Amino acid sequence: MDDDAxxxxxxxxxxxxxxxxxxLRYRLTQPTPLIAMLNVxxxxxxxxxxxxxxxxxxxxxxxxxxxxxxxxxxxMVAPSGDFILSTDGIFRDTGLPDPTAPEAEQHAVQDLPxxxxxxxxxxxxxxxxxxxxxxxxxxxTTSPGWARVQAICDFVHSAVSFxxxxxxxxxxxxxxxxxxxxxxxxxxxxxxxxxxxxxxxARYCTGYLSEFGQPKPHPPDDFAAWMEVFLGGRWWVFDPxxxxxxxxxxxxxxxxxxxxxPLTQTxxxxxLTQFDVWTWDAKGDPAEARxxx
Numbered sequence: 421m422d423d424d425a426x427x428x429x430x431x432x433x434x435x436x437x438x439x440x441x442x443x444l445r446y447r448l449t450q451p452t453p454l455i456a457m458l459n460v461x462x463x464x465x466x467x468x469x470x471x472x473x474x475x476x477x478x479x480x481x482x483x484x485x486x487x488x489x490x491x492x493x494x495x496m497v498a499p500s501g502d503f504i505l506s507t508d509g510i511f512r513d514t515g516l517p518d519p520t521a522p523e524a525e526q527h528a529v530q531d532l533p534x535x536x537x538x539x540x541x542x543x544x545x546x547x548x549x550x551x552x553x554x555x556x557x558x559x560x561t562t563s564p565g566w567a568r569v570q571a572i573c574d575f576v577h578s579a580v581s582f583x584x585x586x587x588x589x590x591x592x593x594x595x596x597x598x599x600x601x602x603x604x605x606x607x608x609x610x611x612x613x614x615x616x617x618x619x620x621x622a623r624y625c626t627g628y629l630s631e632f633g634q635p636k637p638h639p640p641d642d643f644a645a646w647m648e649v650f651l652g653g654r655w656w657v658f659d660p661x662x663x664x665x666x667x668x669x670x671x672x673x674x675x676x677x678x679x680x681x682p683l684t685q686t687x688x689x690x691x692l693t694q695f696d697v698w699t700w701d702a703k704g705d706p707a708e709a710r711x712x713x
Contacts, residue, residue, distance in 0.1 A: 435515040436668055439702040440628050441472060441508035442643075444684065445694035452498050452688035457681060458507050459492045461627070461671040472509030489680060491673035498686075502693075505684065510702055515632075517665035524652030526564040529619050536650045539621035543676040545605075546613035546624075550594040555617035569615060569649050569658055576611045577663035604661040605645040605678050611660040612647050612677065621650040624677045625657075630668025630699040641697045643683065648674065668699065 442458060460472055474482065474494050483495045529540070542548035558575060562568040581601045588602070593613035596606040608624055615622035629644035646659040646669070659666065673681035 436513050436630070436632050437469070437702045438511045438513065438628075438630055438632075438668060438670075439508070439698065439700040440511050440670060441506065441698055443504065443506040443694060443696040444692065446498065446503045446505075446686070447691040447693050448498055448500050448503055448686075449689055450500050452500075452686055452690060454496055454498045454687065455682075455685040456494045456496070456505055457487075457491055457673050457683055458505065459494070459672065460509065460511070461673060462486070462490065462492060464511075464671055467512050467670075468509050469512055470510040472507040472511075475506050475508075477504040477506070487680075489673070489675045491675070491681060504694075511670060513630075513668050513670070515667055517633075517667050518657045518659070518669060520566075520665060521652060521656065522566045524566045524656065526568065526620055526651060527653075532621060532650070536621040539623045539650070539676065540616050540619065541676075542613075542616070544679040545592050545609045545677040546616060547592045547594050548613050548616050550592075551597065551613050552617045554597070555614045559614070559618055565651055566656075568618060569620060569651065569656075572611050572614045572618070573658050573660040573663050576607055576614070576660040580607055580610065582607070582661065603645075607661040608645040608647050609677055611658065615647070615649055623648050623655075623674050624681065625671055625674045626678070626681050626683070627672040628668070628670040628697070628699050629662075629666060630670075632668045632701075633666075641699055643672070643697055644669075645678070670699075 456474060458474055460468060476496065478499060480496045480498065485493055487493050559568055559571055562571045579600060580596060582603065583601050584603060586601045586603065591602060591606055593609040596602045596610045612622040612624055625646050625648055626643055631638040646657060646661070648655040648657055657669065675681045
């Protein structure tokens with residue numbers, strides 16, 4: 421099964437229509453090479469009613485490519501001074517929550533497809549070597565497969581407190597377990613590492629996550645992180661931060677952990693002075709939707 425095949429919208433639902441995008445402003449002291457990963461993943465490109473093209477201010481030459489994980493990337497050299505990156509698109513989603521399959525089985529390692537094996541290994545933020553003993557202590561007696569992954573998500577969701585003020589670009593999975601606090605990427609890294617310790621391929625995902633169907637008040641819009649695990653012959657979404665199926669989840673990039681999918685990678689000193697993300701309801705005329713500028 422091709423998990424990257426574009427999704428089709430089922431006839432029984434009208435789906436949801438969203439305006440999605442972001443605006444990042446940097447202050448640079450010198451011309452600086454920069455790589456951006458801010459566009460919707462190619463597997464969801466067919467759901468864009470209006471493409472989320474990357475726009476820069478001032479305008480600079482852009483060179484786009486796919487990285488080794490299949491993510492859209494854009495390379496450029498940003499001039500000194502204020503520099504803005506922005507995207508703004510209209511996206512149609514099924515309006516259905518993340519699919520579930522409680523019967524999905526865990527594969528024996530020797531039966532896993534070759535391309536999944538890299539997602540059993542430790543990585544920059546998923547330090548499996550430091551978590552293996554604890555993972556087996558906690559989850560050895562759980563039923564292999566979907567139930568085991570859900571048990572891992574339940575544990576992470578309850579053990580770690582979410583706190584925007586505790587965001588750290590260097591925190592590893594083992595440090596999250598020790599400190600018991602973090603943001604969505606920390607929840608994802610810890611759950612991924614625990615899955616890998618239990619011989620379940622797991623990979624890191626980042627993208628948009630709408631608040632459709634969620635009770636108010638809604639938190640400020642931001643990019644989100646979750647994981648995909650390989651069970652029953654395909655990849656499935658699990659979200660240890662929210663710990664339940666959600667609608668309006670839009671993939672931007674995936675990799676071994678956050679080190680593989682930085683939203684921007686700058687190769688020089690810089691200061692981020694603006695960071696805005698939006699996932700707005702866009703039921704009406706897009707011309708009447710709020711502007712991201």
